Amino acid sequence: MIKIPVILDTDPGVDDFMAIMLANSSDRLDIKAVTVVAGNQTLKKTSKNALDIASFLKMKTRIAKGAEKPVNKEIEIADEVHGESGIGSVVLPDGNLEFDSDYAWDVMYQEAVKAEGKLQIIAVGPLTNVAVAILKYRDLKKYVDRIVLMGGSTDYGNNGVYSEFNIWEDPFAADIVFKSEIPVTMVGLNVTMNTVLTESHIKELKSIKSAVSKEAGELLDSMSRFYRSLGRDFIPLHDALAVAGVISPSLLECRDYYVAVETRRGLNEGRTVVDIDRSHRDRLPNASVAVKGNTEMFVDMLRKMLEYYQ
Numbered sequence: 587m588i589k590i591p592v593i594l595d596t597d598p599g600v601d602d603f604m605a606i607m608l609a610n611s612s613d614r615l616d617i618k619a620v621t622v623v624a625g626n627q628t629l630k631k632t633s634k635n636a637l638d639i640a641s642f643l644k645m646k647t648r649i650a651k652g653a654e655k656p657v658n659k660e661i662e663i664a665d666e667v668h669g670e671s672g673i674g675s676v677v678l679p680d681g682n683l684e685f686d687s688d689y690a691w692d693v694m695y696q697e698a699v700k701a702e703g704k705l706q707i708i709a710v711g712p713l714t715n716v717a718v719a720i721l722k723y724r725d726l727k728k729y730v731d732r733i734v735l736m737g738g739s740t741d742y743g744n745n746g747v748y749s750e751f752n753i754w755e756d757p758f759a760a761d762i763v764f765k766s767e768i769p770v771t772m773v774g775l776n777v778t779m780n781t782v783l784t785e786s787h788i789k790e791l792k793s794i795k796s797a798v799s800k801e802a803g804e805l806l807d808s809m810s811r812f813y814r815s816l817g818r819d820f821i822p823l824h825d826a827l828a829v830a831g832v833i834s835p836s837l838l839e840c841r842d843y844y845v846a847v848e849t850r851r852g853l854n855e856g857r858t859v860v861d862i863d864r865s866h867r868d869r870l871p872n873a874s875v876a877v878k879g880n881t882e883m884f885v886d887m888l889r890k891m892l893e894y895y896q
Contacts, residue, residue: 589616591701592832593694596825597625597711598635600667600674600808605710605825607798608887610643611894612833618697618705619648621690625711625755626664627672629654633685635672641681642801649683652690652715656756664751667812674808676801691719698729705729708832710736710825712752717759720766732769736828738845738858739775740875745856750775753847754856761847770873772845773831773838774858778824781879785819791888796895827879830887839878842871
């Protein structure tokens with residue numbers, strides 16, 4: 587089987603942790619690097635988490651630090667969701683790997699060139715690192731097959747009325763990505779909040795014994811506590827769903843639309859405006875937008891992930 591060369595650009599993050607575990611367990615993905623951005627927590631914490639997670643999972647890949655703040659505003663972390671450390675109640679031993687000597691955006695370009703146009707960037711945090719790579723390396727679009735991002739929404743948001751956190755955190759970076767001419771697949775809240783784990787799913791997954799059972803259970807519990815505080819009896823695993831869609835594209839139903847990002851401050855800051863009705867016929871689709879996910883396929887993939895670590 588020919589593996590897909592990928593870079594995981596992430597801000598670990600509870601669901602980022604699950605996404606990294608899922609990617610590492612797949613025989614479809616060849617993880618060339620994990621690049622780290624600030625978002626769910628500060629860069630100091632997200633980069634430590636990435637290093638510790640990679641060490642915990644015995645990954646052999648490059649770990650590179652990236653941007654510590656958005657392009658043109660101060661960072662606002664999501665510690666109310668991800669906790670003080672960024673990975674909920676999970677405590678990992680200090681990682682035994684070392685950070686790459688190059689920045690995240692340089693690693694992206696280097697690995698893209700090596701992969702000769704086959705590299706996919708799976709971006710599950712704010713898009714700052716990806717945007718910097720696009721701006722610094724004008725020929726990057728020749729070497730990247732696709733950017734698959736967890737972010738945005740076709741309708742409602744989770745950071746304000748319409749904005750999703752990853753896009754809202756750095757809307758200027760997102761605007762650069764959508765205008766880059768690199769193929770983009772957007773896995774937004776409209777799908778992640780409808781492809782969810784029920785209490786019975788969570789109970790079943792926690793019953794699977796493996797080397798990561800304790801940590802996975804604590805991650806699921808962290809998400810459960812947060813969503814119960816919102817009156818919901820289910821949990822999304824936003825970032826893991828984006829990874830799942832790369833592993834098995836049939837898991838997501840996607841449609842081609844024109845997507846714009848609102849960069850101005852105010853009520854709509856960070857909103858992804860998706861032209862579902864194709865009202866602007868002069869604007870050709872610039873993204874493949876996920877509109878539906880297969881929950882049972884996703885849960886089955888998570889089962890297999892946990893069994894991989896047995």
